[in-house]
Amino acid sequence: MQTQLSENVQIASESAVEKYLVFQIGSESYGIPLLQVQEIRTYTPATRVPGAPPYVLGVINLRGNIIAVLDARARFGLAPPPDEQATVIVVAQVGGKTFGLRVDSVSDVVDVPLSEVQPPPAVASEQTQRFLSGLVQVDECVLILINLSEIFDLAEISRLASAA
Amino acid sequence: MENLVHLFYDEAYEMLEGMEQVLLSLEERGHDPETVNALFRYAHSFKGNSAAMGFTQLSRFTHGLESAMESLRREGRPLTPELATLLLQAVDLIRALLERTRTEGDVGDPACDLLLSQIQAVLSGAPTPHDSNTLPPSFAQSETSAERAARRYRVVYHPAPTLSPEHDPLALLRELEEYAQFIHCRFHHQIPPLNALKPDACYGHWELTVETAFEPAILRAVLELSAEGATVQIEEESAPSPTSLSAPDRSQTASDSDQGAPVRTVQAVSAPVKSESQSIRVATEKVDALFNLVSEIVIAQSMLSSAQAETTHERLRYAITQMERHVRELHERVMAIRLLPIGHLFNRFPRMVRDTAHQLGKKVNLIIEGEETELDRTLLELLSDPLTHLVRNAIDHGIEPPEERRACGKPETGTLLLRAAQSEGRIYIEVSDDGRGIDPERIRQKAIQLGWLSENEQPSLETLYDFIFRPGFSTAQQVSDLSGRGVGMEVVKRNVEQLGGAVSIYSAIGQGTRFTLKVPLTLAIMDGLGLRVDEEQYIVPLTAVLEAFRLSDLSRSAPFERGEIVNVRGRFIPLIRLRHIIGLPDKGESELVLILEQEGQQIALAVDSIVGQQQVVLKSLEENFLRVPGFAGATILGDGRVALILDVAELFRLTQHREPISRSAA
Numbered sequence: 001m002q003t004q005l006s007e008n009v010q011i012a013s014e015s016a017v018e019k020y021l022v023f024q025i026g027s028e029s030y031g032i033p034l035l036q037v038q039e040i041r042t043y044t045p046a047t048r049v050p051g052a053p054p055y056v057l058g059v060i061n062l063r064g065n066i067i068a069v070l071d072a073r074a075r076f077g078l079a080p081p082p083d084e085q086a087t088v089i090v091v092a093q094v095g096g097k098t099f100g101l102r103v104d105s106v107s108d109v110v111d112v113p114l115s116e117v118q119p120p121p122a123v124a125s126e127q128t129q130r131f132l133s134g135l136v137q138v139d140e141c142v143l144i145l146i147n148l149s150e151i152f153d154l155a156e157i158s159r160l161a162s163a164a
Numbered sequence: 165m166e167n168l169v170h171l172f173y174d175e176a177y178e179m180l181e182g183m184e185q186v187l188l189s190l191e192e193r194g195h196d197p198e199t200v201n202a203l204f205r206y207a208h209s210f211k212g213n214s215a216a217m218g219f220t221q222l223s224r225f226t227h228g229l230e231s232a233m234e235s236l237r238r239e240g241r242p243l244t245p246e247l248a249t250l251l252l253q254a255v256d257l258i259r260a261l262l263e264r265t266r267t268e269g270d271v272g273d274p275a276c277d278l279l280l281s282q283i284q285a286v287l288s289g290a291p292t293p294h295d296s297n298t299l300p301p302s303f304a305q306s307e308t309s310a311e312r313a314a315r316r317y318r319v320v321y322h323p324a325p326t327l328s329p330e331h332d333p334l335a336l337l338r339e340l341e342e343y344a345q346f347i348h349c350r351f352h353h354q355i356p357p358l359n360a361l362k363p364d365a366c367y368g369h370w371e372l373t374v375e376t377a378f379e380p381a382i383l384r385a386v387l388e389l390s391a392e393g394a395t396v397q398i399e400e401e402s403a404p405s406p407t408s409l410s411a412p413d414r415s416q417t418a419s420d421s422d423q424g425a426p427v428r429t430v431q432a433v434s435a436p437v438k439s440e441s442q443s444i445r446v447a448t449e450k451v452d453a454l455f456n457l458v459s460e461i462v463i464a465q466s467m468l469s470s471a472q473a474e475t476t477h478e479r480l481r482y483a484i485t486q487m488e489r490h491v492r493e494l495h496e497r498v499m500a501i502r503l504l505p506i507g508h509l510f511n512r513f514p515r516m517v518r519d520t521a522h523q524l525g526k527k528v529n530l531i532i533e534g535e536e537t538e539l540d541r542t543l544l545e546l547l548s549d550p551l552t553h554l555v556r557n558a559i560d561h562g563i564e565p566p567e568e569r570r571a572c573g574k575p576e577t578g579t580l581l582l583r584a585a586q587s588e589g590r591i592y593i594e595v596s597d598d599g600r601g602i603d604p605e606r607i608r609q610k611a612i613q614l615g616w617l618s619e620n621e622q623p624s625l626e627t628l629y630d631f632i633f634r635p636g637f638s639t640a641q642q643v644s645d646l647s648g649r650g651v652g653m654e655v656v657k658r659n660v661e662q663l664g665g666a667v668s669i670y671s672a673i674g675q676g677t678r679f680t681l682k683v684p685l686t687l688a689i690m691d692g693l694g695l696r697v698d699e700e701q702y703i704v705p706l707t708a709v710l711e712a713f714r715l716s717d718l719s720r721s722a723p724f725e726r727g728e729i730v731n732v733r734g735r736f737i738p739l740i741r742l743r744h745i746i747g748l749p750d751k752g753e754s755e756l757v758l759i760l761e762q763e764g765q766q767i768a769l770a771v772d773s774i775v776g777q778q779q780v781v782l783k784s785l786e787e788n789f790l791r792v793p794g795f796a797g798a799t800i801l802g803d804g805r806v807a808l809i810l811d812v813a814e815l816f817r818l819t820q821h822r823e824p825i826s827r828s829a830a
Contacts, residue, residue, distance in 0.1 A: 049808070050747050059785065060805075066785055066789070157790060
């Protein structure tokens with residue numbers, strides 16, 4: 001019934017559905033717009049960038065280009081991943097720049113009817129609240145939608161780097 | 165490797181075809197230096213390629229051919245039908261051998277030497293074989309020149325002055341032993357004292373007495389193999405049996421060689437196009453695309469080179485060494501395509517100077533020097549703004565109005581000099597004027613006014629000059645339309661430093677000011693020295709490195725516990741530790757110290773260890789991330805990992821604003 005409905009919605013207004021990439025951190029599922037995602041890579045150790053904040057793992061070589069890799073767990077104030085080798089890097093784009101976001105795993109691509117997205121209640125600290133762009137129920141689980149431009153905030157990284 | 169082999173054969177066949185066509189056209193049209201050169205080019209490249217593949221027999225034969233043909237080039241000898249036939253046979257022989265290398269590896273054939281001696285004989289004008297259709301004997305034919313009497317030669321062999329894995333005189337001499345019996349061998353050397361010894365230089369020569377039935381040209385060919393610059397003198401000592409020297413008296417009528425048709429049909433060969441124009445126009449995107457590709461090749465090559473250590477496969481190692489050289493040259497050549505004379509940029513200034521001077525009521529004579537100095541196109545573009553700014557500044561602030569100049573006893577017309585020159589792998593660009601110069605006191609007052617200095621501070625001249633480049637600094641009395649908004653000089657410095665360059669000022673009150681921009685020749689690829697700190701590698705530009713010491717060998721001091729100083733041969737040099745820069749604690753005394761130099765100043769940089777020298781492709785960190793303070797960019801190492809490249813200019817700045825040593829782990 002539910003799927004029936006959402007299909008109808010999709011037919012009614014094509015633009016109201018957006019594809020999201022679903023990734024996991026711990027037991028939670030997070031979503032980022034698929035349009036911003038370039039590729040998914042297995043974990044490769046990054047080269048440390050002196051002075052960068054702890055959530056910047058470093059830089060890696062993406063086919064001849066140097067990109068930064070950020071750690072989603074550190075960004076969200078969570079403990080480091082239990083098994084680093086099992087993690088993956090989601091390569092995404094924000095404001096014309098490419099970067100990698102290290103997450104526990106990637107599971108799915110889902111259609112998210114934008115009309116069903118709810119603004120997030122104030123659950124997180126002020127620092128992390130800004131990463132949330134909304135919540136949506138997809139099938140059985142709650143998908144936490146993430147605002148990538150808040151995660152890859154170069155102005156903040158640069159500020160923290162010069163303060164160090 | 166598979167592709168490499170493929171490429172080798174493709175190219176080899178092309179070259180053979182080329183040689184054939186050139187020979188045919190030479191025979192038909194007579195001597196023509198350009199065509200003869202083409203023949204040599206083919207033979208030479210073929211020789212190099214087959215040597216790189218480890219096919220020494222092939223490459224030796226080609227080399228022999230090359231030497232034998234030398235008189236064609238040097239003396240402009242016409243290609244007689246007889247000679248043409250022999251040379252074409254040589255091409256056939258090479259082709260057949262080439263086919264055999266696919267399955268048998270490095271094969272040779274006695275027929276090669278025989279053919280060479282025939283060619284040599286024809287060229288030296290000796291009696292020619294009666295049967296001009298003489299074919300090389302079958303490949304299975306093993307008796308070579310046994311019938312010919314052995315003769316004794318005195319051979320003086322000077323190897324090329326520089327040794328390399330491809331050019332090992334001892335290996336060549338061992339090769340020679342297969343061709344000649346050594347009667348006597350003397351090594352003359354002049355080895356300098358150890359401290360002046362260059363490890364890759366050859367300090368001696370050999371004097372040999374040998375007996376052989378082979379032609380001297382073959383001995384020469386062996387010793388000259390893959391060595392430019394080696395000299396070989398061969399003299400016959402006695403001539404016991406000069407009778408049957410020229411050619412074997414066998415007349416072979418049939419050949420096992422599938423290619424050995426005795427009569428060649430000379431086909432009409434399309435004439436080599438001679439009307440080449442001096443230059444062609446190429447879209448810059450094409451050159452850039454080529455250049456990017458070459459950059460990728462340099463990275464791939466460095467991966468190959470680092471893998472080289474892991475293999476014991478001789479031919480592979482050899483090919484990689486060879487490739488490395490070619491890649492380096494390829495890179496240099498492609499770089500050269502991108503170079504443009506700085507005149508392209510300078511040429512816009514006469515007009516600008518005229519207009520600016522007119523607008524300000526000043527008289528300025530612009531002198532341009534060194535406009536033929538070449539530099540990378542991208543550099544040229546990036547230098548445009550800084551230079552424009554400096555030129556405007558010079559007219560606006562530097563050169564005085566005519567009446568003021570007259571009052572000072574100077575000619576009314578000021579001189580503005582724009583000069584470019586290349587030196588030590590860098591480009592120097594000077595913008596100088598004979599204007600009023602920079603008054604340090606005025607800078608000081610301005611700095612105090614801006615709160616950068618306290619009332620009674622008397623900083624050094626350099627520090628004062630540095631203020632000029634700070635954002636917000638402008639000493640212009642009024643903000644003019646042209647300059648003096650205090651943004652320009654900051655941009656000049658930043659732009660130039662982004663290019664890995666530096667700006668320096670020289671000024672004398674009343675006499676003028678000179679700005680010197682020092683920029684690298686190229687942006688994208690440089691020689692770097694790999695440094696290791698813990699598990700990570702960093703790169704420092706090789707041009708900045710003077711020498712290295714063990715830290716424990718140098719005496720140190722830390723005045724007021726603010727920054728260390730080391731004593732290097734009686735000179736006290738500020739020491740900074742790479743570990744501090746990247747926020748790691750010290751590691752005891754096992755560190756090395758590199759002495760870096762920039763603009764005559766030196767600093768010591770402590771590192772854990774040195775990895776080695778390598779060519780690195782400079783990659784931007786800003787393109788997808790941020791500028792990282794202290795680093796000029798990053799590069800991709802042979803194993804695909806990223807290494808950060810240290811910004812030497814910034815290291816020098818670090819030592820000038822030193823903080824207490826305790827600030828180690830950030």
